Amino acid sequence: VPTPRALAPVEEQLRVLKSGVAELHPRDGLDERLAAAVAEGRPLRVKLGIDPSSSHLTLGHAVVLRKLAQFQRFGHTVVLIIGDFTALVGDPSGRSQTRRQQTESEVAGHARTYLEQVAKVLDVDAAEMRRNAEWLAPMTFADVARLAAHVTVAKLLERDDFRTRYGAGQPISLVEFLYPLMQGMDSVAVRSDVELGGTDQTFNLHVGRDLQRAHGQPGQVVLTMPLLRGIDGVQKMSKSLDNGIYLDEPPEAQYGKLMRIPDELLGEYLRLCTDLDPAEADRLADKAAAGGAGARDVKRRLAREVVALYHGPEAADVAEAAFDTGVRLRAGGGDAGAPAPPLAIPEAAVRDGRVWVVALLAEAGLVGSRGEARRLVAQGAVRLDGRPVDSIERSWPPAELDGRLLTVGRRSPVRLRAPGSRPAS
């Protein structure tokens, strides 16, 4: 995680923070807040509500988290609201069905897993972390009623998902109408200057702004990010649609999925999923738009950039090599009609007892002789999970090698399997 650049000029901050944004309300709100923050020498309070009902984060979730990280790198205060109270009730945002309520222990477990993944993008330790049960749990029926008096039924039914479901005759539980109030009350409690979310959160973010004003606070700036489309190129990336790329997936899986996205998504992915400077992302997107080999090169660049963000540059190397092998296998395969899985990596069994690197290379059939093995290790051409093996004396217990990827230069990698281990499906 990069270090803060607290004193960056407002112009520079705006150039970065506004890139890729879907909606900013009011239009000049961020400019004004930033100018005021700089003048007062105080950081902005930038809120993100986290729904711990889903704990498997995709690149789609990361779009908003990366925007938040930009605020953080400029020295602003990120306020993460764990919706522990909200999740006990059920969060219907952008969903087509009433969500079941979760137990307290489910919520706690999900929040833990969620934050581990958030830490891949944000400096979680530097963020202000709040649980909204802190202020929502003590609220009484009368407090809720006073809050509810600020919102009309018609306005709630204008929210896209509610309108769609109401129109389709699908049930909307009244409890779902209370959820935007809870989320809005969070903004009042933490006095946020800006709230971030996907465009499916626009309505809820505006409720927060309204409730802050009803409580005598300045209304927060609403900043929404586009919803990333999944690898099918059609629908929003989502666990339930099985079109997602997950932050905690292995490098090769991420790489392979990214290479499979339709070309027309390249611009959107470059701008929303990488740390590339906005100008560079635009240049690459233009290049991809021309199609052909250029588009393919851009896609490889995208895949490397994304994998490097979540697993480091070496893992990106390995993933690229694994992908190339898969592609080569498919291109050279006997049955051209059969869609060979591009991520199928040959496995090599590791023998029992301590395993010496030179013996391993020979037995895996990756070298012609033990002498070649010694030479290649000495040259730094032998890598385990993308990291060079630093000495020809290296050895490991078999369990430590299980599942790891062994590569020699640009040759096809092999997946190592310890004795008695269950091969991956």
Added chain:
Amino acid sequence: VPTPRALAPVEEQLRVLKSGVAELHPRDGLDERLAAAVAEGRPLRVKLGIDPSSSHLTLGHAVVLRKLAQFQRFGHTVVLIIGDFTALVGDPSGRSQTRRQQTESEVAGHARTYLEQVAKVLDVDAAEMRRNAEWLAPMTFADVARLAAHVTVAKLLERDDFRTRYGAGQPISLVEFLYPLMQGMDSVAVRSDVELGGTDQTFNLHVGRDLQRAHGQPGQVVLTMPLLRGIDGVQKMSKSLDNGIYLDEPPEAQYGKLMRIPDELLGEYLRLCTDLDPAEADRLADKAAAGGAGARDVKRRLAREVVALYHGPEAADVAEAAFDTGVRLRAGGGDAGAPAPPLAIPEAAVRDGRVWVVALLAEAGLVGSRGEARRLVAQGAVRLDGRPVDSIERSWPPAELDGRLLTVGRRSPVRLRAPGSRPAS
């Protein structure tokens, strides 16, 4: 208030309790509950929610209260819920606009005035009186959410007034959607067997039934009474429409208004506003339907019955006499086209110093001589506000007479005015 007839047979109870009812749900629910109550030797718990936001009760309010009194006379337990919590939030039922919230002291004051009027119909002391803040005030946001999960938005929007307002683009505050939950929770808290209300309460009563079932209780029987039309014969009797007859209005005002209702309302008023046996009410309604002098006689009977219920039979006599005078004045008036107010009663000034009944009658011009005055008082023909003056020795301070109605036999009454008092407009 008549004494309970706890052991009346179920058939007799049903004949009375079902008379005039608009809806009974489930259809056999009351039969079953009554049979069970008789078998178990326990009274039914019959709930009425009272909205203390309006403290001026009309004959329309009394329709439901009279039905409740019937249950009470059969020995059942009337449970009156003072909606003190509800009123702090605002009760939108059957209203065309969002109602303002009331302060606690407004609510308390209204409830007091309300119960004084309820006491004209019910034995308030025998009723179980509960304030719903008792169980609603301690409820938390999470409790509210759990409750809200039992109701859908679509179902709420089916409620007549909500549908109308939503369709007309009039705002419905979300807090109004919480109101049926509060009222329903009342049924859970008091474990009601039956809940009464006007037909505009049907939806809320069903929510109570649903919530009881969701809480593992038998669902209450929903018993609704028709909404009484006002003296305009068109719209529901309501304070805001100025078409109401009030329980605390003077006898002559009630009498005069009742004589002005359109003939087609006679059946409905006979059945819903009097204590006449259902069979007798039907007979009179048939007679009225023939029109002419018969309808007029029935209307006089109705007016007498109603005034007698709220002010006693003597006051009904006075009111009838006052009305006849007004009518006679109008019939004999020089300008037949001018609508003389039928309730205009001639006033008689009372002189200063203690006032002796015999002198009063003479000075008011109601008798030809002091001898005639003595004789009429001795015969019991002289009444003050409908109550016979019991002795020819009676005298009063002038202030005590101010505004009271003095009648002699069937002659026109006069309104007494003390020196310095402001005549009624």
